[in-house]
Amino acid sequence: MTAPTTDRPTTGGVPRRSFLKWSGVTGGAAALVTTGAHLGSVPGVGAANAVLVSGGLDVDRTTWSACIINCGSRCPLRLQVKDGTIVRVLPDDTGDDEIGSQQIRACVRGRSMRQRIYNPDRLKAPLKRVGKRGSGEFEEITWDEAFTLFADKLKYTIETYGNEAVYKQYGSGTWNGLLSTSGGWKRLLNLMGGFLGYYGNYSYAQIGTCTRFHYGNTDEQMGNSFEDSAENSKLIVLWGNNPQETRMSGGGVLFTSMWAKKKAGVKIIVIDPRQSDSVVTLADEWLAPRPGTDAALVAGMVHTMVSEGLHDQAFLDTYCQGFDEAHMPAGVPAGNSYRSYVMGEGPDGIAKTPAWAASISGVPADAIVRVARQIALAGPVNIAQGWGPQRHANGENQARAIYTLAAVTGNVGIPGGGTGGREGYYWPVSEWFPDGKNPVKTQISVFGWTDAIERGAELTKLRDGVRGKDKLDVGIKFMLAYAGNMLSSQHSDINRTREILKDESLCEFIVVVDNQMTASAKMADLILPDTTTAERWDMAPSEYTGDTAYVIMCEKAIEPLFNSMPSYDICTGIAKKLGIEAEFTEGRTEEEWVRWLHDQTRAEHPDFPEFDQLREQGIYRYKDPEGPTIPLKAFRADPVANPLETPSGKIEIFSSELWEMTQTWQFDNPGPGDKLTALPEHVDTWEGAVEARTNTKFPLQVIGHHYKARTHSTYGNAAWLKEAHPQKVWMSTLDAAARGIANDDLVEVFNDRGRIRLPAKVTTRILPGVLSVPQGAWFNPDKDGVDTGGAVNTLTNIHPTPLSKGNAQHTTLAQVEKV
Ligand SMILES: Nc1nc2c(c(=O)[nH]1)N[C@H]1C(S)=C(S)[C@@H](COP(=O)(O)OP(=O)(O)OC[C@H]3O[C@@H](n4cnc5c(=O)[nH]c(N)nc54)[C@H](O)[C@@H]3O)O[C@H]1N2
Ligand SMILES: Nc1nc2c(c(=O)[nH]1)N[C@H]1C(S)=C(S)[C@@H](COP(=O)(O)OP(=O)(O)OC[C@H]3O[C@@H](n4cnc5c(=O)[nH]c(N)nc54)[C@H](O)[C@@H]3O)O[C@H]1N2
Ligand code: SF4
Ligand SMILES: [Mo]
Numbered sequence: 001m002t003a004p005t006t007d008r009p010t011t012g013g014v015p016r017r018s019f020l021k022w023s024g025v026t027g028g029a030a031a032l033v034t035t036g037a038h039l040g041s042v043p044g045v046g047a048a049n050a051v052l053v054s055g056g057l058d059v060d061r062t063t064w065s066a067c068i069i070n071c072g073s074r075c076p077l078r079l080q081v082k083d084g085t086i087v088r089v090l091p092d093d094t095g096d097d098e099i100g101s102q103q104i105r106a107c108v109r110g111r112s113m114r115q116r117i118y119n120p121d122r123l124k125a126p127l128k129r130v131g132k133r134g135s136g137e138f139e140e141i142t143w144d145e146a147f148t149l150f151a152d153k154l155k156y157t158i159e160t161y162g163n164e165a166v167y168k169q170y171g172s173g174t175w176n177g178l179l180s181t182s183g184g185w186k187r188l189l190n191l192m193g194g195f196l197g198y199y200g201n202y203s204y205a206q207i208g209t210c211t212r213f214h215y216g217n218t219d220e221q222m223g224n225s226f227e228d229s230a231e232n233s234k235l236i237v238l239w240g241n242n243p244q245e246t247r248m249s250g251g252g253v254l255f256t257s258m259w260a261k262k263k264a265g266v267k268i269i270v271i272d273p274r275q276s277d278s279v280v281t282l283a284d285e286w287l288a289p290r291p292g293t294d295a296a297l298v299a300g301m302v303h304t305m306v307s308e309g310l311h312d313q314a315f316l317d318t319y320c321q322g323f324d325e326a327h328m329p330a331g332v333p334a335g336n337s338y339r340s341y342v343m344g345e346g347p348d349g350i351a352k353t354p355a356w357a358a359s360i361s362g363v364p365a366d367a368i369v370r371v372a373r374q375i376a377l378a379g380p381v382n383i384a385q386g387w388g389p390q391r392h393a394n395g396e397n398q399a400r401a402i403y404t405l406a407a408v409t410g411n412v413g414i415p416g417g418g419t420g421g422r423e424g425y426y427w428p429v430s431e432w433f434p435d436g437k438n439p440v441k442t443q444i445s446v447f448g449w450t451d452a453i454e455r456g457a458e459l460t461k462l463r464d465g466v467r468g469k470d471k472l473d474v475g476i477k478f479m480l481a482y483a484g485n486m487l488s489s490q491h492s493d494i495n496r497t498r499e500i501l502k503d504e505s506l507c508e509f510i511v512v513v514d515n516q517m518t519a520s521a522k523m524a525d526l527i528l529p530d531t532t533t534a535e536r537w538d539m540a541p542s543e544y545t546g547d548t549a550y551v552i553m554c555e556k557a558i559e560p561l562f563n564s565m566p567s568y569d570i571c572t573g574i575a576k577k578l579g580i581e582a583e584f585t586e587g588r589t590e591e592e593w594v595r596w597l598h599d600q601t602r603a604e605h606p607d608f609p610e611f612d613q614l615r616e617q618g619i620y621r622y623k624d625p626e627g628p629t630i631p632l633k634a635f636r637a638d639p640v641a642n643p644l645e646t647p648s649g650k651i652e653i654f655s656s657e658l659w660e661m662t663q664t665w666q667f668d669n670p671g672p673g674d675k676l677t678a679l680p681e682h683v684d685t686w687e688g689a690v691e692a693r694t695n696t697k698f699p700l701q702v703i704g705h706h707y708k709a710r711t712h713s714t715y716g717n718a719a720w721l722k723e724a725h726p727q728k729v730w731m732s733t734l735d736a737a738a739r740g741i742a743n744d745d746l747v748e749v750f751n752d753r754g755r756i757r758l759p760a761k762v763t764t765r766i767l768p769g770v771l772s773v774p775q776g777a778w779f780n781p782d783k784d785g786v787d788t789g790g791a792v793n794t795l796t797n798i799h800p801t802p803l804s805k806g807n808a809q810h811t812t813l814a815q816v817e818k819v
Contacts, residue, residue, distance in 0.1 A: 057088055063555040064618035066540040067110035068180060068533050070172035070203075071711040073249030074542045074550075075106035076619050077113060079534055079557040086534060086558060089113045092251070094619060099227060099259050100548055104619065105250025108724065109711060115718035116532065117561070121516045123529035124562035133510070134502050136522040143565065143573060149526055151577035153509040157478040158193060163440050165477035166195040170202060170446050171484020173514070173714055174567075177538040177554065178597045179433045179590065183513070183530070184571030185482050186435035191580045194440035196476065199467060201446055202490065204387045205806025206395030207421070213655040214400050214680075215419065216645030221403075221631065223384050223418030225425060226256035227547040228628035230264035232416030234379035238270045239402050240294065241386030241422065244277040246706045252545040253423060257282060267378070269371060271297070272388065274705060274730065274772055275765035287371060288767045290689035291701050291810055292392045293361035295401035296682035300357020300365075301372035302342050302408050310376035312410030319639055320407050321646070322654020322679070329648065329656045338404065338653045338679050352682075360682065360689065362767065376409050380416025383409075384423045388703070393673045393685035393808040395801055400680035404653050412651065413636025415628075424629030428541045428549040428622045431600035433593060441468040445805035450491065450798060452476050453507045454500050463666045465805035481512045481520060482567065483530070485713045488519035488779050492796040492809055495754045495785070498523065513567060516717060519779040529564040536566040537594040539614075547628050550621045551601075553614045556591070566590055654678050658803075667802070676802055687797060687813040692769060698751045698813040700735065700771050704792035707774030716778045727790045728761035730772040731816065736762040741818050748786065749773065751795055751814040757782075758790035760816075771816060775809070 059080040067075045078090040089111055095103035126146035131137030141149070157165050168189060174180040189195045200208055211221040229236050238257075247253035260266045261282045270276070270283040271294070279286045289297050305311040316323040324339040335346050344351030354365035354372075361368075375381055383406045390399040403420035411417030418424075444452050445465050452459055456475020459466050466472055481487060487510070491497050501507060501523050512524035521527050538554040560566065565573075568590045575584035588596060595611055602608040609620055634642040643649030647656045659678035667674040673685025684690040692701050709725030710716045729749055731741065741747055743762040748755050749771060756773065766772060773792035780789035787794040796809045 058082065059087060062090070063557045064552065064615065065534055065554045065557055066538075066552040067106055067113060068174055068177045068538065068540050068554070069109075069711045069714055070175035071109070071249075072247055072544040073107075073252040074176055074540050074545070074552065075104055075110045075249050075251065076552045077106055077110055078618070081557050084558055086114055086117060092619065094617075095251075099230065099256065099263075100623065101621075102255050102548065103250055104550065107248035107250075108708065109248075109715045109718075109721060112715065112718045112720050113534070115720060116516075116715060117534055119516060119717055121518075121717050122561060123515055123517055123521065123527060123564065125529060126563070127527040129525045132502070133504055133525065134498060134523050138527065143563070146526060146528060147573040147577045150511060150528075150574050154192060154478060155578070157509065161474050161477050163193045164196045164442055164472065165474045167449060167452070167476040167479045168195050169449065169479055169481040169484050169486055170198065171482050171486065172202075172712070173483030173485070176543055177533065177540050178430055179538050179568060179594055180533065180536070182433040182435050183482055183567035184433070184584070185480060185513070185567070186438070187433070188571045188575055188580075188584060189480070190436040190438050191575070191583055192578060194438040196440060196452070197438055197443040198446040198449070199443045200804055200806060202807050204390060205446060205804040206390040206392070206801055207385075207387065207399035209804035209806070210396035210400050211403075211421070213646070213658050214403050214652055215632075218645075221419055221421040222424040222629070223406075223421045223631065224382050224416070224423070225547045225629040226253060226260045226382075226384075226423050228415060228424075228630055229266055229382045229418075230256070230260040231628065232380055233260070233266050233382045234416065235267045235269065235374065235381045236260060237375060237381060237383040238268060238272075238278055238282070239383060239385040240272055240388035241270075241384050242272065242276040242278045242388070242705065243423075244281050245708055246386070247544060248708070249545065251542065251548065251550070256423075256546040269374070273703065273767045273770050276705065285371065287363050287367060289361040289363050290692075290767065291703050291770060292394055292398065292685065292688045293682065294389045294398045295394065295680055296352070296357045296360040297363060297368065298401040298405050298680075299342050299352035299682060300354045300361070300368045301375065301405065302338070303352050303357070304354055304369050304372035305376050305408060306339060306343060308373070310373065311408045315410035315412070316407065319412065319635070320651045320653050321648040321656070322652060323408070328654060329659075332654070332659065336654060336678065341679055341681055362689075362769075375405065380414060381409060381411050382416065382418035382423070383411065383420045384418055385420060386422065388705070388810060391807065391810045393688060393799070393801055393811040394683040395806065395808060396803040397677060397680050397683055401682075404680050407651050407653060413630065413632035415630060419631055421631075422544075423546070424631060425544050426547050426549045426622070426624045426629060427543070428551050428620075430539070430541045430551055431597045431604070433597065442472065443467040444472070445800065447491075447800055447807045448805055449476060449479075450497055450500050453479075462664060463668060475506060477508045479507050479510050481510070481524070483514065485514075485518050485520045487512070487523040489713045489776070489791060489793060491798075492793055492807060493753050493798040494779055494787070494791060494793045496798055513570065515564065518713065528570050529562070530567045530570070531560045531564045534558055535560045535564070536568075537591045539594060539597060547624055548621060549623075550619050551608075551614075552619050555615055568593065653680070674802055685808075685811060686799065687811050692813055695813055698815050700769060700814055700816060702749065702771045702773060702792065702795055702812040702814045703810040704773045704775035704796075707776060709774065710776045712776040713778060716776060726759070727774060727777045728759045729790070729816070730761050730763060730766045732766050732768040732770070733762055733764055734768040735771075735816070736760060739817060741816070746819040747816050748819055749795060749814050749816045751812070753797070754787060754794035755785070756787040756790045756792070756794050757819060758788075771814065
């Protein structure tokens with residue numbers, strides 16, 4: 001069994017259970033895996049050959065496919081085809097409304113899939129740039145010309161600059177297709193000697209990195225699943241966590257969080273500056289801290305717990321390093337424990353009282369005390385943090401502070417509790433397309449690529465987080481952007497990014513592989529038109545869907561539209577030009593690879609259905625034989641026999657490794673926030689909540705929540721979705737009144753980096769002083785450079801976070817005015 005491609009979240013040495021141990025659904029749930037007989041298919045022949053009539057619409061056939069996209073869920077879709085055209089998209093019709101066998105209902109986006117497949121923005125042929133880079137002027141070329149151009153530029157780059165000058169950009173538009181996540185690109189580049197790699201991802205760069213210091217050698221630390229919470233928790237705290245909008249599949253956390261609340265009656269507190277749909281749907285109580293102040297809020301809560309003796313001293317003594325002075329590593333001066341920090345006995349001498357926490361976070365002191373008592377006394381509590389708090393300039397500390405609260409209350413590793421990380425889940429067994437090994441070991445942070453283009457050889461290990469080498473020798477000269485919209489949408493500071501990309505002496509060749517003409521595609525020298533999932537073969541495993549995992553068959557429903565080509569076939573064409581076709585394909589077509597992936601999975605897991613059977617039933621569900629996900633159970637049961645992979649073997653509230661790094665890591669012209677701390681303390685940062693109070697030019701904090709209308713930018717050009725969920729900036733009634741802005745007025749949000757124009761949503765659902773611009777809108781500058789699409793990254797800062805060198809995209813200051 002190969003590991004998933006390195007592009008996707010990795011688990012490191014995780015407590016997440018091994019792929020190999022998984023087995024099929026038993027009992028009632030297995031019966032849900034229906035055979036498609038309800039579709040009127042001919043048994044044994046497969047739904048693909050069935051002629052069926054559904055809802056009064058005559059169709060030739062119905063095939064299973066999926067919405068393969070980085071929303072954290074993964075939904076089956078049934079595509080109904082008539083005369084070679086998809087005429088209707090239907091959701092899952094297997095399963096029911098019970099937890100564990102819930103129907104995996106597609107959300108409003110997946111059901112709009114036809115508007116993505118048949119969008120006027122579809123890329124129709126290979127395109128070569130003719131105007132200046134970024135001008136959007138292209139000419140159509142043949143596939144043969146495109147293959148030759150790609151191959152020649154790649155060979156030239158490798159011969160001239162070496163393989164480290166080749167970069168494959170982050171892109172999550174085909175997340176979790178067993179074949180299409182890779183698309184073949186890494187395998188192709190690996191066979192050519194490799195490419196500069198990256199570590200981390202845009203989703204959770206900060207928590208992904210800091211977790212290793214806190215809990216040991218893992219990139220990702222999850223908490224208990226909500227299935228477990230529904231059984232065993234007395235309270236769930238959704239901390240910057242919004243499952244109702246970010247986990248929208250009926251098969252996933254939208255459903256399980258709703259179940260915990262409505263069926264099991266678990267109390268839920270949501271902590272979010274915005275009254276998200278999760279607050280509206282699930283919350284018994286809502287706390288609204290200023291963005292980037294959660295570590296202060298936690299400190300205020302711990303102050304209450306310690307003052308009132310509500311903390312779990314026995315747990316802290318046994319399982320943690322650094323809570324108090326009696327449990328510190330040798331050689332650290334007195335006053336550096338977390339308790340000292342909170343109680344005013346640390347270097348700053350400030351007691352982190354609820355009043356102090358209130359002054360920073362804006363949450364009233366009495367609310368801090370009340371909620372602290374609830375969290376300490378409720379019984380098992382699952383503190384499940386989303387990734388909003390960590391996508392900040394001080395995000396590593398924010399995430400570790402929330403982890404710390406789970407330890408202070410003794411909730412780690414028990415039923416009903418949690419680690420303070422995101423709600424847990426189970427992953428289905430599946431074989432991934434083999435990318436091969438990258439001979440180049442040098443890596444930059446996923447967010448560091450604009451720097452690696454601009455300052456290439458200046459980037460170092462201790463200043464910029466280069467891994468595998470002390471410094472880079474060359475900048476990025478050849479960039480391949482597959483299934484991503486980073487070049488003009490999802491990376492920070494779009495205007496600056498575009499200036500860096502427009503300099504053809506820096507990055508010399510840019511290839512975009514997409515199926516829509518995005519703003520990023522317009523920055524390319526060569527555009528290669530991929531198909532959509534409906535036009536190729538694949539299989540899609542679930543992701544963050546709680547304890548119910550599954551695999552979906554994606555059958556090719558229609559022929560590639562226009563002159564597009566499945567990514568794997570594009571790679572094959574290029575491989576031929578490079579003289580590596582045989583090694584690349586191993587003699588397999590796309591469909592044969594998918595069959596091969598299926599066979600490998602079945603070899604590991606005999607219950608997995610035969611290929612044609614899976615085509616017919618569409619979905620195969622798995623259940624964890626070990627029951628609901630409860631990470632660190634073994635550590636809790638016996639911390640001596642099952643130590644964590646931290647230096648002390650314990651949960652490091654004071655991290656020994658971070659303590660050392662505070663002395664060695666360097667920052668160029670450090671501003672506020674550019675520092676590492678061994679404790680998860682609150683750090684005032686550039687453009688943070690504290691600066692907002694004194695910055696008269698740009699006094700408003702801007703966050704950008706993940707929005708229902710899109711998954712990032714994907715689906716951003718679907719008409720129905722734009723109508724149902726228009727792009728508007730959320731603004732409090734107080735901030736609006738002070739500026740004479742009424743609901744739906746056209747406004748401009750701006751700072752020194754850029755200006756966006758969009759309607760205002762004037763609401764009491766957001767904290768005064770905070771704006772939220774739903775992230776992922778399509779960048780669309782007018783002749784004056786005002787982005788009329790309303791992309792939040794026109795405003796965000798490219799400055800990386802101190803530890804993970806990650807994307808602080810929720811840390812931004814701006815001003816707003818009526819147009
Ligand atoms: N300000 C701000 N910025 C953010 C975030 C934020 O919260 N705030 N979130 C960040 C996060 S968490 C993430 S994960 C990133 C996501 O950033 P990206 O990974 O860039 O995500 P998308 O914008 O959805 O871009 C996916 C692209 O893939 C294309 N695509 C879809 N299907 C296919 C296919 O079958 N083949 C090919 N070749 N292309 C396809 C789509 O058309 C789209 O252009 O954004 C990050 N950016
Ligand atoms: N509909 C939809 N679903 C998606 C996506 C999408 O684009 N659209 N993207 C998917 C992807 S790739 C990812 S990584 C996840 C992202 O999942 P998250 O990162 O968890 O999503 P966000 O919306 O960035 O943040 C969650 C909540 O945190 C709040 N928040 C922001 N800053 C702070 C803070 O400092 N403190 C606190 N307490 N709260 C804060 C926001 O208001 C928001 O409601 O979502 C996935 N699901
Ligand atoms: S966007 Fe996510 S939740 Fe919606 S249909 Fe697609 S996979 Fe499902
Ligand atoms: Mo993400």
